[in-house]
Amino acid sequence: MSTVDLESKIPNNVGLRDNKRLMRALERWQPAFIEWWKDMGPTDFNEHDVYLRTAVGVGKGGWAHFDYVKMPDYRWGIFLADGDPLRKIHFGDNIGDKIWDEVPGEFRNRLRRLIVTQGDTEPASVEQQRMLAHTAPSLADMRSLFQVNVEEGRHLWAMVYLLHSYFGADGRDEADAMLERHSGDPDSPRILEAFNEPIDTWLDFFCFTTFTDRDGKYQLAALAESAFDPLARSTQFMLNEEAYHMQTGENGIGRILHRTAELLKEGTDPKSVGAMPMDLIQKYLNFWVTRSMDLFGGEDSTNAAESFASGLKGRYREGDGIYKDPKALNVNYKLEVPEGMKMVEREVPLRRAMNALLLDAYVADCTRIVNRWNRDLEALEVEERVYLPSKRFNRNQGVYADAFFNPQGELISQEEFVKHEESWLPTHVDRDYVKSCMVVVREPGRYANWIAPHHQGVNETPLDFEYVKFH
Numbered sequence: 001m002s003t004v005d006l007e008s009k010i011p012n013n014v015g016l017r018d019n020k021r022l023m024r025a026l027e028r029w030q031p032a033f034i035e036w037w038k039d040m041g042p043t044d045f046n047e048h049d050v051y052l053r054t055a056v057g058v059g060k061g062g063w064a065h066f067d068y069v070k071m072p073d074y075r076w077g078i079f080l081a082d083g084d085p086l087r088k089i090h091f092g093d094n095i096g097d098k099i100w101d102e103v104p105g106e107f108r109n110r111l112r113r114l115i116v117t118q119g120d121t122e123p124a125s126v127e128q129q130r131m132l133a134h135t136a137p138s139l140a141d142m143r144s145l146f147q148v149n150v151e152e153g154r155h156l157w158a159m160v161y162l163l164h165s166y167f168g169a170d171g172r173d174e175a176d177a178m179l180e181r182h183s184g185d186p187d188s189p190r191i192l193e194a195f196n197e198p199i200d201t202w203l204d205f206f207c208f209t210t211f212t213d214r215d216g217k218y219q220l221a222a223l224a225e226s227a228f229d230p231l232a233r234s235t236q237f238m239l240n241e242e243a244y245h246m247q248t249g250e251n252g253i254g255r256i257l258h259r260t261a262e263l264l265k266e267g268t269d270p271k272s273v274g275a276m277p278m279d280l281i282q283k284y285l286n287f288w289v290t291r292s293m294d295l296f297g298g299e300d301s302t303n304a305a306e307s308f309a310s311g312l313k314g315r316y317r318e319g320d321g322i323y324k325d326p327k328a329l330n331v332n333y334k335l336e337v338p339e340g341m342k343m344v345e346r347e348v349p350l351r352r353a354m355n356a357l358l359l360d361a362y363v364a365d366c367t368r369i370v371n372r373w374n375r376d377l378e379a380l381e382v383e384e385r386v387y388l389p390s391k392r393f394n395r396n397q398g399v400y401a402d403a404f405f406n407p408q409g410e411l412i413s414q415e416e417f418v419k420h421e422e423s424w425l426p427t428h429v430d431r432d433y434v435k436s437c438m439v440v441v442r443e444p445g446r447y448a449n450w451i452a453p454h455h456q457g458v459n460e461t462p463l464d465f466e467y468v469k470f471h
């Protein structure tokens with residue numbers, strides 16, 4: 001078991017005290033991070049006491065401690081999951097070799113790219129969500145938002161630690177650049193497209209935490225298999241926190257659907273009372289699911305093949321031994337691709353289809369969630385249902401990006417797509433309507449009219465708990 005040092009300026013279980021140079025470098029980065037938080041993090045809430053959990057260890061239970069804290073004083077720490085010194089590389093070309101405690105020279109650039117791309121998403125989402133607290137539908141939701149935000153901040157710390165520790169001057173430059181790019185900045189945007197989309201309503205936020213954080217889960221899970229042990233252990237621990245983010249989204253959308261169903265059942269038009277009509281919720285799902293799918297990258301990718309072959313990025317749950325061939329050789333992945341106005345089957349060597357495989361695991365996960373929402377709608381005895389759009393629909397990346405499909409995945413003409421676009425994806429009018437529903441509710445235990453209350457409070461608190469103190 002690693003020792004947790006909570007007294008240090010930067011709480012950690014990576015032995016920072018024994019590495020003075022690294023500690024000094026990170027302590028120099030820390031004030032820049034706090035400045036960034038104050039400038040680009042949640043606006044106007046830095047002086048409020050918020051009931052937040054903070055990671056204080058890496059054990060199975062009890063890794064998180066709940067208390068009131070002002071967000072700029074949050075104890076962002078560096079934690080790696082406990083490792084297994086005997087662990088061997090378990091996939092790709094180097095199976096059976098000892099895992100790496102240092103970065104092998106030949107993989108240095110590729111590995112740095114993976115870490116920077118992952119790391120960049122963490123502060124990006126905090127920036128995207130910075131205005132949301134002003135329209136929180138309840139104090140409990142406001143708390144959830146801040147919880148997600150501070151933990152994305154910690155995830156940035158996790159990646160910055162790796163850059164500083166293992167990538168020398170280049171790594172330090174990359175860590176600085178993490179605070180210089182900004183979401184939606186025309187001159188210096190965040191690296192991935194979905195992280196430059198504004199999140200200015202809570203419907204967007206809950207879609208983002210359900211679907212975009214869930215892309216994060218799959219990327220982290222693939223990196224948690226990595227032969228580069230510090231990356232594997234870092235991402236393993238991040239997944240603990242990520243679970244709460246996805247749960248926030250899934251419950252949030254579930255509560256919106258629940259409220260809408262209640263209204264429909266009593267014969268009230270949701271729009272007449274500032275709530276969300278079902279078709280509008282579906283359009284938001286369509287938008288965020290497809291933007292999140294784009295984050296998986298091309299279905300046929302030599303880049304993904306190389307990351308797998310070299311042992312940097314595995315398949316989902318590779319370590320659980322669920323794949324017959326840990327080298328992923330001599331097998332093809334069947335990809336259906338558009339050719340003119342018909343679909344044809346193309347075989348891709350499995351290693352090149354690693355992104356497609358990860359996306360398939362993601363789709364299965366999302367399907368489970370949509371089914372759960374639909375079970376609730378069924379229990380409420382309304383006829384409406386939501387669906388998961390096909391992975392071909394509305395894509396900007398990969399093999400489906402240059403053709404047009406309906407949400408069911410059928411190949412259609414551009415004309416047909418344009419004709420229906422407004423019924424499939426949010427329009428300006430829809431976005432304005434959703435914005436008009438966003439009203440802040442700060443009285444403990446009360447909720448805005450467009451969303452059902454939580455079932456239970458966090459950390460066994462009552463629902464009328466004062467999660468954020470305003471005086």
Ligand SMILES: [Fe+2]
Pocket residue numbers: 122151152155216242
């Ligand atoms: Fe994260």
Ligand SMILES: [Fe+2]
Pocket residue numbers: 148152213216242245
């Ligand atoms: Fe997250």
